[in-house]
Amino acid sequence: xxxxxxxxxxxxxxxxxxxxxxxxxxxxxxxxxxxxxxxxxxxxxxxxxxxxxxxxxxxxxxxxxxxxxxxxxxxxxxxxxxxxxxxxxxxxxxxxxxxxxxxxxxxxxxxxxxxxx
Amino acid sequence: xxxxxxxxxxxxxxxxxxxxxxxxxxxxxxxxxxxxxxxxxxxxxxxxxxxxxxxxxxxxxxxxxxxxxxxxxxxxxxxxxxxxxxxxxxxxxxxxxxxxxxxxxxxxxxxxxxx
Numbered sequence: 029x030x031x032x033x034x035x036x037x038x039x040x041x042x043x044x045x046x047x048x049x050x051x052x053x054x055x056x057x058x059x060x061x062x063x064x065x066x067x068x069x070x071x072x073x074x075x076x077x078x079x080x081x082x083x084x085x086x087x088x089x090x091x092x093x094x095x096x097x098x099x100x101x102x103x104x105x106x107x108x109x110x111x112x113x114x115x116x117x118x119x120x121x122x123x124x125x126x127x128x129x130x131x132x133x134x135x136x137x138x139x140x141x142x143x144x145x
Numbered sequence: 146x147x148x149x150x151x152x153x154x155x156x157x158x159x160x161x162x163x164x165x166x167x168x169x170x171x172x173x174x175x176x177x178x179x180x181x182x183x184x185x186x187x188x189x190x191x192x193x194x195x196x197x198x199x200x201x202x203x204x205x206x207x208x209x210x211x212x213x214x215x216x217x218x219x220x221x222x223x224x225x226x227x228x229x230x231x232x233x234x235x236x237x238x239x240x241x242x243x244x245x246x247x248x249x250x251x252x253x254x255x256x257x258x259x260x
Contacts, residue, residue: 061247068253068255069253070250070251071189071250073249132177132239134179135191136188137188138187139188
């Protein structure tokens with residue numbers, strides 16, 4: 029399995045500002061993903077974080093709004109840029125392919141609860 | 146394209162009764178199937194998975210799920226519900242045909258167990 033930590037765990041931000049969320053995994057992983065979840069709703073995939081190259085974004089999400097970095101196999105950041113109240117959500121980091129683990133098992137971080145006022 | 150359907154937004158069951166949370170899926174190939182649970186203000190926890198082998202898989206907290214290929218279903222079950230099982234449950238699928246395929250989540254079912 030993988031232990032995933034996210035910082036911050038929660039934040040309240042003013043509209044127009046940006047917030048960077050960090051995701052740290054305790055072991056090297058093959059794939060890292062960023063999801064968004066409205067409270068009580070399902071998870072929506074924002075993008076796949078690729079090491080050493082640009083992230084792969086899902087339909088409806090763009091790099092200018094959600095820039096992502098992945099400098100190595102254990103760390104990634106997601107920035108929510110120029111925030112508006114509609115960005116209020118829970119943002120989750122997720123990983124697949126831990127060292128020694130099966131390729132299909134996916135693990136999730138505790139999430140970052142973002143409120144934009 | 147992959148998709149997952151959870152037809153029930155909410156399931157209400159009395160404690161001690163059996164419970165079923167329904168899930169159907171659509172993938173182009175053979176699926177990996179998962180159930181996750183999310184307790185209030187908590188992260189997503191892995192509950193169980195179907196990869197291959199027996200169609201009935203057992204997971205955490207006494208839950209089990211049955212893979213039915215002909216009906217493309219993967220319903221979550223528990224013989225005797227506990228109040229502590231009250232949570233949000235997500236079914237998920239990944240197409241095993243591609244190592245780069247993404248896990249897709251259903252809309253979620255809120256399970257409420259009354260004492």
